[in-house]
Amino acid sequence: MKDTKNLGITLLGVWILLTGLLAVISIPIPFLNIIIAMLAIRLIYQKRIEDSNGRKV
Numbered sequence: 001m002k003d004t005k006n007l008g009i010t011l012l013g014v015w016i017l018l019t020g021l022l023a024v025i026s027i028p029i030p031f032l033n034i035i036i037a038m039l040a041i042r043l044i045y046q047k048r049i050e051d052s053n054g055r056k057v
Helices: 002-024 032-052
Strands: none
């Protein structure tokens, strides 16, 4: 349980940092929007795993 919680927090931190940086600077990385969307989907999936393990929200 603790490993999945740490992974979820880490992914959330990465997503927040990337979203903030992309708002400030323009990075010419191909398919960057798709990568950010996939990270957001992974965060939602991670949240559902944590919820199904009995973690109270």
